[in-house]
Amino acid sequence: MSVLRAFDVTKWYDDLEVLRGVTFDVEPGQVKVIIGPSGSGKSTLLRCLALLEEPDRGEVTLEGRRPGPGEVGMVFQRFNLFQNMTALENVMCGLVEVKRLPKAEAREQATAFLDRVGLANRASQYPDELSGGQQQRVAIARALVMKPKAMLFDEATSALDVELVREVLDVMESLARDGMTMVVVTHEMRFAHHAASSVLMMDEGRIVEEAPPDEFFSAPKEERTQRFLALVE
Amino acid sequence: MLASFDSHLFWSALTSGPYWRGALTALELTAASLATAIVIGFFAALGALSERRGIRGLTWTYNWLFRATPTLLQLFFIWYALPQLWSGFASSWFTPFMAAWIALSLNEGAYMSEIIRAGLMSVDPGQELAGRALGMSRRRILRRVIVPQAVRIAIPPTGNEFITLLKLTSLASVISLHEILTASQELSAVKFQYTEPLLAALVYYLAIVSLLMVLQSRLERRYTFTSAGRGRRRRRVAPAAVPAISHDAR
Numbered sequence: 390m391s392v393l394r395a396f397d398v399t400k401w402y403d404d405l406e407v408l409r410g411v412t413f414d415v416e417p418g419q420v421k422v423i424i425g426p427s428g429s430g431k432s433t434l435l436r437c438l439a440l441l442e443e444p445d446r447g448e449v450t451l452e453g454r455r456p457g458p459g460e461v462g463m464v465f466q467r468f469n470l471f472q473n474m475t476a477l478e479n480v481m482c483g484l485v486e487v488k489r490l491p492k493a494e495a496r497e498q499a500t501a502f503l504d505r506v507g508l509a510n511r512a513s514q515y516p517d518e519l520s521g522g523q524q525q526r527v528a529i530a531r532a533l534v535m536k537p538k539a540m541l542f543d544e545a546t547s548a549l550d551v552e553l554v555r556e557v558l559d560v561m562e563s564l565a566r567d568g569m570t571m572v573v574v575t576h577e578m579r580f581a582h583h584a585a586s587s588v589l590m591m592d593e594g595r596i597v598e599e600a601p602p603d604e605f606f607s608a609p610k611e612e613r614t615q616r617f618l619a620l621v622e
Numbered sequence: 623m624l625a626s627f628d629s630h631l632f633w634s635a636l637t638s639g640p641y642w643r644g645a646l647t648a649l650e651l652t653a654a655s656l657a658t659a660i661v662i663g664f665f666a667a668l669g670a671l672s673e674r675r676g677i678r679g680l681t682w683t684y685n686w687l688f689r690a691t692p693t694l695l696q697l698f699f700i701w702y703a704l705p706q707l708w709s710g711f712a713s714s715w716f717t718p719f720m721a722a723w724i725a726l727s728l729n730e731g732a733y734m735s736e737i738i739r740a741g742l743m744s745v746d747p748g749q750e751l752a753g754r755a756l757g758m759s760r761r762r763i764l765r766r767v768i769v770p771q772a773v774r775i776a777i778p779p780t781g782n783e784f785i786t787l788l789k790l791t792s793l794a795s796v797i798s799l800h801e802i803l804t805a806s807q808e809l810s811a812v813k814f815q816y817t818e819p820l821l822a823a824l825v826y827y828l829a830i831v832s833l834l835m836v837l838q839s840r841l842e843r844r845y846t847f848t849s850a851g852r853g854r855r856r857r858r859v860a861p862a863a864v865p866a867i868s869h870d871a872r
Contacts, residue, residue: 439755458757469752473770473847483756486766515847528752535756
């Protein structure tokens with residue numbers, strides 16, 4: 390039983406076919422890690438799943454229907470926290486502006502989620518005043534507070550200094566342990582190794598190979614995967 | 623040389639009714655025109671950034687028309703030609719103040735649209751993306767996320783526009799609006815003295831602009847998005863590029 394499903398998703402940018410009929414299913418509580426070279430269509434696939442891009446062909450469904458606002462959470466490489474809002478206001482924003490909760494209630498829920506990512510003490514600070522790792526954790530809380538059915542991570546640690554990567558991966562791993570359904574585009578092979586339910590290799594707009602991490606890393610079947618792993622590991 | 627300076631005349635000019643009322647009129651006209659121009663400019667900026675070609679063309683034409691022609695000509699056109707073209711304007715409500723308000727708003731709206739467009743474009747596209755990922759509508763993203771950040775960028779050039787506009791109100795003396803310059807001219811005509819009446823007018827302009835500068839720095843602080851720095855620290859964010867606009871020959 391899949392919760393999030395991409396069926397035959399195809400996307401063109403002008404003359405370039407970025408996604409060539411991608412079909413894949415994510416089951417509840419699964420963590421799918423997508424790897425692949427840049428330009429392989431990983432980010433575009435996530436954007437289609439988050440409805441930030443409309444596929445030219447095919448469809449994205451959540452529990453068999455089109456996802457509603459906030460139901461698929463997205464975390465970006467560059468955090469994209471609202472610069473004019475404090476950490477707390479960022480997390481409250483979706484509750485107030487989309488779910489139309491009263492401010493007091495939104496504040497209460499948002500505080501709980503800031504606490505969950507370990508940043509309750511930074512509530513009144515603006516993005517400019519937080520480290521990259523802290524900003525990314527606020528961004529995760531901002532998505533989580535909407536009670537998403539699935540979370541998408543688009544290279545969430547790629548813009549971070551090495552010593553800040555860990556705190557974000559910790560949050561992601563704890564989410565995975567708690568049973569969150571996740572699709573993670575990353576270059577962090579260690580994360581893929583021990584947090585993924587399955588690992589997908591993408592190249593030229595297609596899924597080349599999909600396998601559980603042990604199998605994927607120790608005995609990749611496809612020549613393309615072998616070549617890629619040889620480069621990154 | 624200064625022997626001929628009549629300080630009594632200077633002080634009586636400074637405190638006289640026509641000067642006060644003139645200054646108030648100039649301030650009112652400036653504030654009303656700028657407020658209207660910001661509204662016009664906001665929609666014109668959205669129009670200029672629109673995906674629809676027709677709307678872009680329309681805003682382009684508006685900007686072109688009002689920036690390429692002299693403000694004085696626009697003022698004359700609205701005061702003298704408009705009532706001839708449209709009888710609705712040939713009536714008592716159409717005062718010099720009204721005419722000046724319409725002319726300056728339309729004129730200034732074209733300049734403001736460029737400033738606001740620059741402000742909107744300076745906001746990182748990732749901000750809109752994040753809003754959409756949360757499920758916010760375009761309009762809400764604009765109102766809650768993009769506009770507040772654009773305001774910060776637009777404040778300094780808008781302060782410039784206020785000052786320009788204040789000085790442009792003196793143009794309205796030619797359509798018999800009683801503003802500061804009119805007061806000084808009338809006084810000069812009676813006293814056959816120019817220095818004191820003009821100096822008094824100058825003091826009023828300086829006072830109004832000083833007031834504005836205080837207001838502007840307060841506003842800038844309000845739109846500074848740091849917690850500790852609000853009111854104290856200068857922003858680290860570099861000002862976005864704003865199209866250079868010459869004020870010399872409007």
